[in-house]
Amino acid sequence: MIKITLPDGSVKQVAKGSTALDVAREISEGLARNVLAAKVNGKVVNATLPLTEDAELQLLTWNDPEGKATLWHSSAHLMAEAIELLYPGVKFGIGPDIENGFYYDIDFGDYDISEKDFPKIEKKMLELAREKQEFERKEVSKADALAYFKEKGDEYKLELIEDLEDGEITFYESGHFTDLCRGPHIPHTGFIKAVKLMKVAGAYWRGDENRKQLTRIYGITFPKKKELTEYLAMLEEAKKRDHRVLGKQLELFTFSQNVGLGLPLWLPKGAQLRELLEQYLKKVQRAAGYQPVITPHIGNVNLYKTSGHYQKYGEESFRPIKTPVEGEEFFLKPMNCPHHCEIYKSSPHSYKELPIRYAEFGTVYRYEQSGELHGLTRVRG
Secondary structure (H helix, E strand, O other), rough: EEEEEOOOEEEEEEEEOOOOHHHHHHOOOOOOOOEEEEHHHHHHHHOOOEEOOOOOEEEEOOHHHHHHHHHHHHHHHHHHHHHHOOOOOOOOOOOOOOEEEEEEEEEEEOOOHHHHHHHHHHHHHHHEEEEOEOOEEEEOOOHHHHHHHHHHHHHHHHHHHOOOOOOOOOEEOOEEEEOOOOOOOOEEHHHOOEEEOOOOEEEEEHHHOOOOOOEEEEEEEEOOOOHHHHHHHHHHHHHHOOOHHHHHHHEEEOOOOOOOOOOOEEEHHHHHHHHHHHHHHHHHHHHOEEEOOOOOOOOEEEHHHHHHHHHHHHHHHOOOEEEEOOOEEEEEOOHHHHHOOOHOOOOOOOOOOOOOEEEEOOOOOOOOOOHEEOOOOOOOO
């Protein structure tokens, strides 16, 4: 027997090899019918994974963020299965859960896919969901994993497997679909009762604009149709309050192709509003012990090499600004913190002065890809 400690501190003794679902059934059949996954010693796992030692256990349902994430991750597999049945020969990249739903990056080859195809895919997903297909986890050797996807002809999965160590590779099988995946997953597809594919977009393989652009399909699922209806109604209301719509209606800001994508122009009303917000935030910052500073819009490339930002984010920044001095390069400032470190270094300090807090309303510049730009929430400067 092993001891299982629940979140309320109660302890249950169960047979070694029991699952989280078994524990849930001991509590109530109603609870067991709603368990999507489990958290064992802080790690989210399949609710069907055998428990082999004493552990702290939390049963995860739709009401838990991790429960939602697990259902949405499984929904990505369900969508992939439906798409593979409807469009034989497609190849798959990655398909994670996200904040609201999931997506899958897919190479459709010669197939033309648009939102008009969504109803057909949704219908197939619901058909497969009603089959209550179980998600079966399998540990696979690297050689066998490579052999499987080589035979299938899926170069994207082969590339992902090459980056993995032997002994850490797992497949998940559900119905007609097998995927390279760490999990976790819901016990079976029957938990998915409502499906809505939201949009289709392009996405470069592994985020590299020099690689092939795949088709990214976004979707969301729910355990009750009523919840999907409520979610879609909420989205319609949110559209009315979209800051991009309000910005145009209230004449707060605009964009110009002549100025460039992702570079907002603040109109008089917007500038006044922004000034009021800055005044309020400066007051809050002063109360929290922050001191205002101002730094230049550019910095020597060595500053960002010292901070490590150049090595990690150099390709996402704008190109260097070269001066008449040979070898001298500057960057448009992609972040404030390296400049603030130099301010701190400009004079000696005692530990008694700590913490020292600096704040700056400075403009920073990053070359976000055009597909990532979004109103004022994702800009280039």
